[in-house]
Amino acid sequence: NAGVMQNPRHLVRRRGQEARLRCSPMKGHSHVYWYRQLPEEGLKFMVYLQKENIIDESGMPKERFSAEFPKEGPSILRIQQVVRGDSAAYFCASSPQAGTYEQYFGPGTRLTVT
Amino acid sequence: DAKTTQPPSMDCAEGRAANLPCNHSTISGNEYVYWYRQIHSQGPQYIIHGLKNNETNEMASLIITEDRKSSTLILPHATLRDTAVYYCIVSREYGNKLVFGAGTILRVKS
Numbered sequence: 001n002a003g004v005m006q007n008p009r010h011l012v013r014r015r016g017q018e019a020r021l022r023c024s025p026m027k028g029h030s031h032v033y034w035y036r037q038l039p040e041e042g043l044k045f046m047v048y049l050q051k052e053n054i055i056d057e058s059g060m061p062k063e064r065f066s067a068e069f070p071k072e073g074p075s076i077l078r079i080q081q082v083v084r085g086d087s088a089a090y091f092c093a094s095s096p097q098a099g100t101y102e103q104y105f106g107p108g109t110r111l112t113v114t
Numbered sequence: 115d116a117k118t119t120q121p122p123s124m125d126c127a128e129g130r131a132a133n134l135p136c137n138h139s140t141i142s143g144n145e146y147v148y149w150y151r152q153i154h155s156q157g158p159q160y161i162i163h164g165l166k167n168n169e170t171n172e173m174a175s176l177i178i179t180e181d182r183k184s185s186t187l188i189l190p191h192a193t194l195r196d197t198a199v200y201y202c203i204v205s206r207e208y209g210n211k212l213v214f215g216a217g218t219i220l221r222v223k224s
Contacts, residue, residue: 033211033212042214042217043212043214045211045213056211058211059211089155091157091158093157093158101146101163102148103160105157105159105160107156107157108156
């Protein structure tokens with residue numbers, strides 16, 4: 001059973017461009033979480049999604065950031081008009097529908113804004 | 115979610131047991147204690163979790179005090195590959211977000 005997959009692993013964007021980060025959860029997992037880790041800082045929760053629904057977006061910046069988890073395909077974290085402060089590692093985690101309490105994390109996407 | 119307090123860093127000799135403490139004095143009755151670790155810049159890895167009883171799996175043991183105000187993660191035979199940041203997190207059950215603190219940097223030395 002493949003683990004959580006994220007792509008790209010490294011992404012470089014110029015200021016003002018858009019960044020799209022993809023997360024494929026583990027097979028059979030229908031819950032996805034996004035976390036961000038700024039340089040030299042801890043992991044911060046951003047958003048929690050189930051298929052076609054955003055459950056908790058309390059950690060998402062109010063502007064430029066959006067997330068989706070469609071019925072088919074990976075979850076997407078989209079950052080519009082990136083700024084230098086968006087440079088960070090973005091981690092996705094997934095958990096199954098029921099019966100477990102742990103989240104399984106992907107390897108992360110390192111976003112660098114130049 | 116209850117707040118946790120961990121020492122910023124600890125050292126452990128290779129092959130010895132590593133005991134990582136965590137205080138969570140404001141934990142409520144329906145909150146679990148989770149432990150995760152992050153090796154270098156990789157994605158965090160789940161280790162173990164518990165509610166009130168002690169737990170053991172292939173990676174570690176979790177000892178929770180009777181009043182549930184503190185816990186200890188035990189790596190029975192630490193190796194160099196266990197060098198990582200260890201996070202103690204208190205959270206309600208399944209479906210809730212994880213709130214990471216600063217964690218404990220564990221350095222395993224030969």
